[in-house]
Amino acid sequence: MADIKVRGVPDHIFEWHKRAARREGISLEERMRRLLQEEYLECRRELVSELDALCAKLARRTGTLPDSTPLIREAREEMESRFDVRGGRKRRSEVARSGRRTA
Secondary structure, three states, rough: OOOOOOOOOOOOHHHHHHHHHHHHHOOHHHHEEEHHHHHHHHHHHHHHHHHHHHHHEEEEEEEOOOOOOOHHHHHHHHHHHOEEEEEEEEEEOOOHHHHHHHH
């Protein structure tokens, strides 16, 4: 984990956070950690909300798109049969030309 040192914090702000931490029964350091975490989570929530809105807008515009998995499988099988390869590897008969055994 990283450490942060903040310089030049006005005294009244420092004292306010120090009193708030005391009221919450935590250290000033823990209070600062929580504030930073809350800010991060709030930004993430806003981003997720914006992305959800964008997805909804696209869905309204395009409707529900069909699942492309069958098309991808079909294209992959066609490529494998056309080029006589499976998963990017050449078949054993093409590799073992010198009569050596292959694993």
